[in-house]
Amino acid sequence: MQRFQCYIDGEFSDGEARFESIDPATGTAWAEMPEAREADVDRAVEAAHNALYVGPWSKLTATQRGKLLYKLADLVAENAQRLAELETRDTGKIIRETSAQIAYVAEYYRYYAGIADKIEGSYLPIDKPDMDVWLRREPIGVVAMVVPWNSQLFLSAVKIGPALAAGCTMVVKASEDGPAPLLEFARLIDRAGFPAGVVNIITGFGPSCGAALSRHPKVDHIAFTGGPETARHVVRNSAENLASTSLELGGKSPFIVFADADLESAANAQVAGIFAATGQSCVAGSRLIIERSVKARFLEILKAKAEAVRIGSPLDMATEVGPLATRRQRDHIDALVERSLAAGAKLVTGGSAPDGAGYYYLPSILDCDGSASPSLEEEFFGPVLSALSFETEAEALALANDTRYGLAAGLFTRDLTRAHRLMKGIRAGIVWVNTYRAVSPIAPFGGFGLSGHGREGGMAAALDYTRTKTVWLRTSDEPIPDPFVMR
Ligand code: NAD
Numbered sequence: 001m002q003r004f005q006c007y008i009d010g011e012f013s014d015g016e017a018r019f020e021s022i023d024p025a026t027g028t029a030w031a032e033m034p035e036a037r038e039a040d041v042d043r044a045v046e047a048a049h050n051a052l053y054v055g056p057w058s059k060l061t062a063t064q065r066g067k068l069l070y071k072l073a074d075l076v077a078e079n080a081q082r083l084a085e086l087e088t089r090d091t092g093k094i095i096r097e098t099s100a101q102i103a104y105v106a107e108y109y110r111y112y113a114g115i116a117d118k119i120e121g122s123y124l125p126i127d128k129p130d131m132d133v134w135l136r137r138e139p140i141g142v143v144a145m146v147v148p149w150n151s152q153l154f155l156s157a158v159k160i161g162p163a164l165a166a167g168c169t170m171v172v173k174a175s176e177d178g179p180a181p182l183l184e185f186a187r188l189i190d191r192a193g194f195p196a197g198v199v200n201i202i203t204g205f206g207p208s209c210g211a212a213l214s215r216h217p218k219v220d221h222i223a224f225t226g227g228p229e230t231a232r233h234v235v236r237n238s239a240e241n242l243a244s245t246s247l248e249l250g251g252k253s254p255f256i257v258f259a260d261a262d263l264e265s266a267a268n269a270q271v272a273g274i275f276a277a278t279g280q281s282c283v284a285g286s287r288l289i290i291e292r293s294v295k296a297r298f299l300e301i302l303k304a305k306a307e308a309v310r311i312g313s314p315l316d317m318a319t320e321v322g323p324l325a326t327r328r329q330r331d332h333i334d335a336l337v338e339r340s341l342a343a344g345a346k347l348v349t350g351g352s353a354p355d356g357a358g359y360y361y362l363p364s365i366l367d368c369d370g371s372a373s374p375s376l377e378e379e380f381f382g383p384v385l386s387a388l389s390f391e392t393e394a395e396a397l398a399l400a401n402d403t404r405y406g407l408a409a410g411l412f413t414r415d416l417t418r419a420h421r422l423m424k425g426i427r428a429g430i431v432w433v434n435t436y437r438a439v440s441p442i443a444p445f446g447g448f449g450l451s452g453h454g455r456e457g458g459m460a461a462a463l464d465y466t467r468t469k470t471v472w473l474r475t476s477d478e479p480i481p482d483p484f485v486m487r
Pocket residue numbers: 146147148149150155173174175176204205206207209210211214225226227228229230231233234237248249250251281282283379381407451
């Protein structure tokens with residue numbers, strides 16, 4: 001079995017305990033992981049705190065920080081295939097996607113490398129003649145980063161990149177489900193030459209490691225990606241240290257298709273939106289909202305595509321749908337499909353796990369018209385689509401917004417004015433028109449409502465890792481006048 005280690009204060013170490021990681025394609029243990037508990041968390045946060053205030057990191061110029069990030073970007077690009085194989089092995093995400101995604105992760109680091117020396121303070125036109133006043137932008141402090149299992153290198157890059165550009169130090173907690181790629185990534189941090197303690201990478205379980213990290217008194221900000229229930233724990237923990245939070249949570253994203261759309265293209269985007277990554281995507285377009293006149297035709301096209309999907313080993317480049325990351329996840333999906341069928345949803349295709357080893361689930365479609373299916377509200381985080389139909393544009397918009405989530409939305413129509421109207425009316429942080437599941441380091445990403453708050457990607461994300469300091473400098477040589485009056 002392969003063994004992985006934590007990376008704390010520039011050194012690789014075993015955790016306080018160890019646990020086995022399961023290969024989801026076979027259901028058998030393949031690697032031993034370090035389990036960080038409270039003492040490891042404390043060491044890691046102390047290391048980050050020292051690196052921020054005492055170590056050489058605080059003395060580097062922004063340009064030097066940028067150079068380290070460029071080096072890291074190159075190392076990620078050079079090692080993308082190896083990291084992709086580890087992610088595929090440990091989480092079941094298909095190699096076809098992990099290799100492309102991790103190569104693109106390098107671009108996130110490159111983007112934030114360029115931003116490091118473009119984070120500027122400002123000079124204030126203050127209303128007093130003998131004062132110069134500036135706003136300095138300083139790093140927000142020690143950041144705790146907690147990520148879920150899917151796309152860990154990607155979900156951590158959108159935090160680590162801007163946080164390093166801003167000059168922060170950090171403790172990154174990889175998910176206990178599939179931590180291998182992130183623990184291995186620590187070797188690249190080491191090789192890039194970041195001073196000890198700037199980036200610490202650990203893994204462990206939520207209630208012990210995650211909780212200890214998010215309530216640690218020396219943590220200033222928590223950047224969390226995961227489910228809303230866990231986010232509530234994190235926010236409660238932050239009542240201890242009063243750290244600020246940014247939350248990237250789940251979704252129940254609408255995918256609206258009008259009769260005038262290119263149905264073939266919309267169907268491909270819908271497949272990307274719900275079956276890619278075996279549906280384990282926060283932006284999964286899991287609620288199809290389809291104009292009634294083309295519902296039967298569109299479902300027919302989708303059903304054919306779902307049934308033609310190549311299911312297989314995630315390490316095979318030909319595979320399109322691999323296993324779910326954990327048995328728990330597959331059981332959750334299975335149970336939610338059962339409850340939805342019991343509530344009146346009709347099965348169009350799929351609806352069960354195929355025979356054989358591994359945590360697979362068939363690409364599935366539920367027709368939810370006329371039912372109160374729980375699948376319309378609860379996140380599967382799996383390859384299950386729930387379909388509803390509409391007659392009017394107003395009805396489509398009402399259905400799209402009938403959710404407490406608000407991460408993403410897809411809209412397929414050739415009618416430009418309608419696209420503009422709906423784009424404004426949809427309550428979601430990202431709206432894709434005639435496309436789906438497109439991301440870029442340049443474009444902010446994040447949600448409304450139960451999907452969280454804060455944005456990742458873009459310049460604003462780097463500014464979110466800063467806090468301002470107001471500096472007053474008196475330019476007069478005269479003695480300070482009346483000390484009993486606030487000036
Ligand atoms: P999760 O919420 O169960 O776990 C996420 C992380 O939180 C893990 O590292 C876990 O160990 C940690 N954790 C668990 N309990 C904790 C606690 N009490 N205190 C601190 N940390 C704790 O999420 P998951 O099931 O691993 O991932 C799936 C969820 O993530 C889905 O809801 C999905 O939509 C969401 N997600 C969101 C985005 C986004 O960018 N919006 C991206 C990917 C996934």
